[in-house]
Amino acid sequence: MKNVLISGSGLFTPTEIVTNEELVASFNQYVDLFNEQYAADIEAGELAALEYSSCEFIEKASGIKSRHVLHKEGILDPAVMMPVFPKRGEDEHPEMVEMAIVAAQEAMAQAGKTAADIDLIICAASNIQRPYPALSIELQQALGASGYAFDMNVACSSATFAISNAVNAIRGGMAKVVLVVNPEFASPQVNYTNRDSHFIFGDVCTATIIEAEETVTSNNAYRILGVSLKTEFSNNIRCDIGYTEHCHPETDPDAPFFKQQGRKVFKELLPLVADVILNEMQRLAVAPDDLKRLWLHQANINMNLFAAKKILGRDPLPEEAPLVLDTYANTASAGSVIAFHKHKEGIQSGEKAILCSFGAGYSVGCLVLEKR
Numbered sequence: 001m002k003n004v005l006i007s008g009s010g011l012f013t014p015t016e017i018v019t020n021e022e023l024v025a026s027f028n029q030y031v032d033l034f035n036e037q038y039a040a041d042i043e044a045g046e047l048a049a050l051e052y053s054s055c056e057f058i059e060k061a062s063g064i065k066s067r068h069v070l071h072k073e074g075i076l077d078p079a080v081m082m083p084v085f086p087k088r089g090e091d092e093h094p095e096m097v098e099m100a101i102v103a104a105q106e107a108m109a110q111a112g113k114t115a116a117d118i119d120l121i122i123c124a125a126s127n128i129q130r131p132y133p134a135l136s137i138e139l140q141q142a143l144g145a146s147g148y149a150f151d152m153n154v155a156c157s158s159a160t161f162a163i164s165n166a167v168n169a170i171r172g173g174m175a176k177v178v179l180v181v182n183p184e185f186a187s188p189q190v191n192y193t194n195r196d197s198h199f200i201f202g203d204v205c206t207a208t209i210i211e212a213e214e215t216v217t218s219n220n221a222y223r224i225l226g227v228s229l230k231t232e233f234s235n236n237i238r239c240d241i242g243y244t245e246h247c248h249p250e251t252d253p254d255a256p257f258f259k260q261q262g263r264k265v266f267k268e269l270l271p272l273v274a275d276v277i278l279n280e281m282q283r284l285a286v287a288p289d290d291l292k293r294l295w296l297h298q299a300n301i302n303m304n305l306f307a308a309k310k311i312l313g314r315d316p317l318p319e320e321a322p323l324v325l326d327t328y329a330n331t332a333s334a335g336s337v338i339a340f341h342k343h344k345e346g347i348q349s350g351e352k353a354i355l356c357s358f359g360a361g362y363s364v365g366c367l368v369l370e371k372r
């Protein structure tokens, strides 16, 4: 079987930053306005008063301190509470393609590849900005690549599942060099008036280049020793917007938004994650001491520490399981790839590492990697 490697990675980070302090201040202003406007209903017991959010809660419960967003304006306006941005025309790239171009160029440069080398592009993300034509095909044209391209969505595991597809396409002879992009434009799906979830997500795009050993020229490449994917249906993380939504006269006002039962997710997903990773390590005869780094999904600091401890059998050192969620927040499928991109230095040839995503579905995607 052909050795397949991740030979480059790239990252697009929006310049605008929203801190917890800013987010909580505007949320609490919104709460005051709401409670004032509906005072009579609240007094009559027909409506529950909204409660303040708090920076202390957010940081302690999630580890998130700030997040990058494409369009800050509106999010912090208590009268708006959503990102506001102009709708783009058919002759303009949508935001996801624009982000992907930048991340892709960095990944291609790292891998020593040009668009002419790319023969498959997979755009994999939790939300695809339009159903068709595929964003990946628009990206293919923008970069000047040929071959084929498709979009896919496995929520937070979109990146790892896409890398698995890339490996299979290369091993099956369908492609030689694959570009995977993960444009996570999450902020429009956040309900900024919901105390439980207003702080969770940020916007970002990651990219990776996947290719067979014989074409690799980069000296910072990672052999994909094993891939393990697992899904188990759960309603605990949902988004209900779909193309049939407008047919229902009583459309749910919460339909466009991300919603979750955070506690249940925490409890149910972690055993699944530990199982998938430990089984794959066992299959490949990789011991905890062989692992130099864990690039884990970035949803919650406590989840990551728990998962890392399960894998290593001890508390991880900060550099062993790097966190990016403090400044990026949850970036869905891009989180583990940001951690990989920013914290892959210092690994010697032959040393091993894990890249693992987990999230809605439920879905878990685990790659066991070895530095070339």
Ligand code: CO8
Residues within 6 Å of the ligand: 052, 053, 054, 057, 058, 061, 062, 126, 127, 155, 156, 185, 186, 187, 189, 190, 195, 196, 197, 201, 237, 258, 260, 261, 262, 263, 265, 266, 299, 300, 303, 330, 332, 333, 358, 359, 360
């Ligand atoms: N400020 C102050 N207090 C708060 C706040 C707030 N903002 N929010 C809740 N509280 C209160 C609650 O009311 C509760 O009070 P009480 O004890 O009186 O009832 C108390 O704080 C504790 O609340 P929780 O039990 O909800 O708090 P947790 O400790 O569980 O923390 C988390 C909440 C951070 C959400 C945590 O449960 C968590 O991170 N869970 C895991 C979630 C996860 O990993 N989800 C994956 C989702 S991402 C994914 O799969 C991708 C989907 C696609 C993405 C699409 C892009 C948008």
